[in-house]
Amino acid sequence: MSATTTDSRESIFARIREALTNPATPHHRAVHPENVAPESTLKQWLPAVGSTLDEQIALFAENCVALKAEFKACSSLDEAVAHINQLAADNQWTKIATHHSELTDAVASKLSTAIYHADETYDKLVLETCNAGLTGCEALVSQTGSVCITPHASGGRSLSILPPHHIVIARRSQIVADLPATYALIKERYSASGYPSFISFSTGPSRTGDIERILVLGAHGPKRLTVLLIP
Amino acid sequence: MIAPKKLFKRDVVQNTADVPRRAFVRNALRGYEAKRDENKAKFLDWQSARDVASEIKFEGINHLDKYLKQFAQNAEARGTKVFFASTAAQARDYIVNLAREKNVKSIIKSKTMTSEEIHLNDALEKEGFGVVESDLGEFIQQLRKEPPYHFVFPCMHLKRDEISSLFHDKLGSEPTNSPEELTMIARRFLRQKYIQADMGISGANFLVAETGMISITENEGNARLTTSLPKIHVAIVGIEKVLPKLEDLALFLPMLGTAGCGQELTGYNTQIGGPRQPGETDGPEEFHIVLLDNNRTALLADAEQRDALHCIRCGACLNVCPVFKNVGGHTYGTTYAGPIGSVITPHLRGLQDWKHLSGASSLCGACSEACPVKIDIHHHLLQNRRNAAAEKPVWWEKALWIGFAFLMRRPFLYYLMTKAAPFGQFFHPLIKATALDPFLAWTHSRECPASATTTFKDYWKQHKKQKDAASV
Ligand code: SF4
Numbered sequence: 001m002s003a004t005t006t007d008s009r010e011s012i013f014a015r016i017r018e019a020l021t022n023p024a025t026p027h028h029r030a031v032h033p034e035n036v037a038p039e040s041t042l043k044q045w046l047p048a049v050g051s052t053l054d055e056q057i058a059l060f061a062e063n064c065v066a067l068k069a070e071f072k073a074c075s076s077l078d079e080a081v082a083h084i085n086q087l088a089a090d091n092q093w094t095k096i097a098t099h100h101s102e103l104t105d106a107v108a109s110k111l112s113t114a115i116y117h118a119d120e121t122y123d124k125l126v127l128e129t130c131n132a133g134l135t136g137c138e139a140l141v142s143q144t145g146s147v148c149i150t151p152h153a154s155g156g157r158s159l160s161i162l163p164p165h166h167i168v169i170a171r172r173s174q175i176v177a178d179l180p181a182t183y184a185l186i187k188e189r190y191s192a193s194g195y196p197s198f199i200s201f202s203t204g205p206s207r208t209g210d211i212e213r214i215l216v217l218g219a220h221g222p223k224r225l226t227v228l229l230i231p
Numbered sequence: 232m233i234a235p236k237k238l239f240k241r242d243v244v245q246n247t248a249d250v251p252r253r254a255f256v257r258n259a260l261r262g263y264e265a266k267r268d269e270n271k272a273k274f275l276d277w278q279s280a281r282d283v284a285s286e287i288k289f290e291g292i293n294h295l296d297k298y299l300k301q302f303a304q305n306a307e308a309r310g311t312k313v314f315f316a317s318t319a320a321q322a323r324d325y326i327v328n329l330a331r332e333k334n335v336k337s338i339i340k341s342k343t344m345t346s347e348e349i350h351l352n353d354a355l356e357k358e359g360f361g362v363v364e365s366d367l368g369e370f371i372q373q374l375r376k377e378p379p380y381h382f383v384f385p386c387m388h389l390k391r392d393e394i395s396s397l398f399h400d401k402l403g404s405e406p407t408n409s410p411e412e413l414t415m416i417a418r419r420f421l422r423q424k425y426i427q428a429d430m431g432i433s434g435a436n437f438l439v440a441e442t443g444m445i446s447i448t449e450n451e452g453n454a455r456l457t458t459s460l461p462k463i464h465v466a467i468v469g470i471e472k473v474l475p476k477l478e479d480l481a482l483f484l485p486m487l488g489t490a491g492c493g494q495e496l497t498g499y500n501t502q503i504g505g506p507r508q509p510g511e512t513d514g515p516e517e518f519h520i521v522l523l524d525n526n527r528t529a530l531l532a533d534a535e536q537r538d539a540l541h542c543i544r545c546g547a548c549l550n551v552c553p554v555f556k557n558v559g560g561h562t563y564g565t566t567y568a569g570p571i572g573s574v575i576t577p578h579l580r581g582l583q584d585w586k587h588l589s590g591a592s593s594l595c596g597a598c599s600e601a602c603p604v605k606i607d608i609h610h611h612l613l614q615n616r617r618n619a620a621a622e623k624p625v626w627w628e629k630a631l632w633i634g635f636a637f638l639m640r641r642p643f644l645y646y647l648m649t650k651a652a653p654f655g656q657f658f659h660p661l662i663k664a665t666a667l668d669p670f671l672a673w674t675h676s677r678e679c680p681a682s683a684t685t686t687f688k689d690y691w692k693q694h695k696k697q698k699d700a701a702s703v
Pocket of ligand 1: 490542544546571601603
């Protein structure tokens, strides 16, 4: 490698230490005295979320409407299957991609559309031709209407972003109140065993406002997002 | 090369004359403002949230060595390659070499201002690598061969018919005036690029020290595709982006969405903590993070303005700035435009060459008010002015102040001047707005208010006389 591509780690750290010998002007630390131990108390500044599960589901549903995502609370797994079959029929789907998990397997086995399993080795060209991606999720965040996705809960990185319609299947117990609670959950699940290489919050379908600040759905990712909640 | 200040002055004249464009930009920002306020109101306490965010950033920046070290260690433990670059050239060389070494054929990029800062695309293209921007706004700007106009809304200055004819010329698409159809033209074109690309380049909004993850905020899903499909992912990030803890994101992600786009949370917020791990289905085989200094440590050394490194590049200060709204993003001539650009560019690229940006402000303070991390932006503009003058005094400014002081200490002279002013103004039209006019900078586009014909002193004398007469 040429001389310029040797790492400057040491010199950068030396410059940082040198710069920090001069303490920052105190004026810029003039924050409200009650706000000094932030991490455990973030909740109190963020948007409000109800404390019961029903309230949280209602807020999630409300957020989905605002985000132009589809949300359906189903009374059974079969109702969720029927909903997907209806979507497939209405839109003439020929192939749905999914991954193996208890919930997705249970749904996929009952679907009337052909299934492509994007597990282990899959062909991204085939995945690209699938009409929808069906995945599980790590959690549903009531506060923001987001679906939290990880490789453990939702298959690979591409499955939830490449097909034009993302369908999420989740249990009621997967509803989490807010973002601090979601990160706490992720820490609890993975801090000991090792974090997944990928954690993502999908909030509504893919969108852009780049042309005249006018909202258009389906910029690069899914044009539609459907969240199906089962007991 | 024309001096930055000269260019700035030239472009200001040109761009402020484009009144319809100014109205168009202002109008686009009005929609943003309404959405932002709606989402700010959802916060239980937005002002305290700003306090907390500023506090967290303060902790990160003032212990940057500790957190950066922790970040690098945690990232490397998961198989990420972390490269520290002191200069733009070093960062460019690293990425170009990597592309060469891995025999890369095509590169897809998601939005990253840091790569604009180091002119990465030019460097890659010069070496024969094709690079495609995937963010819709950046893609449009790339086709126009123009830098982004705004660092969150890259092509906010363009109207749909301009974009339509651009696509028609460059991509051969049918003209249309529907934003939806235009978006779909870009979607179709870029889809294939994602599939083909063997290197994806992204930026990052945050570095999480505790877990060695980067966090990317976006709306379109292009960053997700860029970081999922190609076999090599390179993220280029400024060293100041550290957050100490993972849960800090629970505050910063909604604040960034709200301040930046008027959304409680943007479409996709993704944390990436390494290449594909054992047991995972997909993801890049290699993940490189290039951490860039490029004079950020010089700004860090300025204890007074260190908090400018707290910036999360939300763009809120641009959106509320009366100067930005009138002169537009390109006039600044810098990667980072608007109020925060005016603060940091003199530190990153030289005070004397860029001090004029700190002068181009009415110091109204709208920027500081809007900033989610409470950077004292408008005071920093004043400090830059002070520092520039102290470092290299301007002779005529000094002379002016000496003259002013002389006058103000001599009441009689001052009195004479005020008496003479109306006469001067009477004859002013003879030379008004010509090269002879000493007030040309003002008068070529504005009217001077008429100066009073009675001085206050005379008025007061008169007033007292009348009062005394009345009380007798
Ligand atoms: S200075 Fe503040 S308002 Fe401006 S871009 Fe940075 S974080 Fe946003």
